[in-house]
Amino acid sequence: MAEPLFDRIALIGIGLIGSSLARVIRRERLARRIAIATRSPETLERARALGLGDAYSLDAAEAVQDADLVIVSVPVGASGSVAEQIAGTLKPGAILTDAGSTKGSVIRAMAPFVPEGVHFIPGHPIAGTEHSGPDAGFAELFEQRWCILTPLPDTDPQALARLTNFWERCGSKVDIMDAEHHDMVLAIVSHLPHIIAYNIVGTADDLETVTKSEVIKYSASGFRDFTRLAASDPTMWRDVCLHNREAILEMLARFSEDLSALRRAIRWGDGEALFALFARTRDIRRSIIEAGQEVDAPDFGRHVVAHHPQTPQPEEG
């Protein structure tokens, strides 16, 4: 049995990400003790009932005392105030990280509060589902997924190595890049897809010529693929849009420009242009499947799962 990597880990925020961390830390024995803090008594009680930690508190400042690793997993708009709360009780030599989906804004919000001697290394696990809260987490969430760390120029290499090791023991592969590049990459691979999904579901919801019940009945023909992303947590996504504004607006501008060209091709009946666009997008999917970031069951195996309830379902939790 390997030695625990940390004596005490504090998890601030115990939703999908925080509770998945709690579960994998426990399973892999990555810490001797897990201290949990969250904002509301309800969520704290739920975490306690699920047995996610060893100590529970509504006071983040209390939870981080004596912690060697502090992981903040709250909506990015709350990062600054959490940093402010815990600044006074962070242990010298501790590593402070987060899981926020934007990185430039988190650094701007948190860094000013981080005391000398604490290693602040922002991070972002590229893993998630559309569900929220402590019940939604599961220990396997990070397996085979990438985790991006965006260290600051003066980050201690040993602390970085320790945090890298932590994420690898959670099952992740770790990439290092600067925060600005992270925000650009995530704008296209994550933020734009979510925004587009929210938008198309909103458009469908507003139509007078097509009823909502028709949209629901016939959704298997394409629409439903967007609804998973559009069912994600509104607070988290509001914060992402507010905190990665520049990169998102740039990607939206490009997307809209491309869409105008596509509209023009449809309007003018330019079959060749349409075929050319529709043909070049296939090999991206093939590459994603080869990279192990997607499963190749046609339709994700949904058609069969839906009809044969006796088919063994992948377990959650």
Added chain:
Amino acid sequence: MAEPLFDRIALIGIGLIGSSLARVIRRERLARRIAIATRSPETLERARALGLGDAYSLDAAEAVQDADLVIVSVPVGASGSVAEQIAGTLKPGAILTDAGSTKGSVIRAMAPFVPEGVHFIPGHPIAGTEHSGPDAGFAELFEQRWCILTPLPDTDPQALARLTNFWERCGSKVDIMDAEHHDMVLAIVSHLPHIIAYNIVGTADDLETVTKSEVIKYSASGFRDFTRLAASDPTMWRDVCLHNREAILEMLARFSEDLSALRRAIRWGDGEALFALFARTRDIRRSIIEAGQEVDAPDFGRHVVAHHPQTPQPEEG
């Protein structure tokens, strides 16, 4: 054992849809004989090797001889020429239907060739995957899915009842509507999602600041959900865009208008507007799951399937 519904069924086109029909017709014994025709010798040989029918031909006119039910499953741009080819050999009293994703254009293309005494009832099974060809089909494709029939004003009610019964025996639920309404509904639930998916994958592919390998690595954060639709057959989707142009352009205009409002909210940091939009789209997904058109495994169970290859996989076939 129920009597076969038809003595002889002819399938013109034996790709994903045609071959799924062949398989379910055989499994449910819906016909005594299945005649298959397709355009290319390669596809015909594959259909023969898979044992999908009882007779095989490269000549659609030959295949429909003596058939009581003829189902045309080819890209919608080819419907007219297929109708022209088979017009002379269709049996009086036969039912002629199709599976095309657009209906107004198919009626305009096929109806002029349909001889007196043949019951032409256009149809569209709302079921599919991103895969094509005779190997991609499976008998369960239509189960629990809707099939829309768009009869013409003078359609014989008995023929309509027989075709409805056929689709029900394939596992589908049948809806009847006029072609114009079908084309509007499908523009939003299917055509727009596919076009948007193709567009976003194209946008990502063109970026200079983010590499293709980064898009692939981090695709689990949202992007990959679009790639399934964007991996669909380019010929089919070119034809859909060319043949449902008006309805698609209307939906694209609305989508773009809504997206402009969303961009404005991001640009001006209007968190309330963003939250309001992101919050109202959730219950559509819940309704889709309740309607049995989607499975509720978070992440479609992809995270678990991807790591535990021993997890029993839904069977295909």
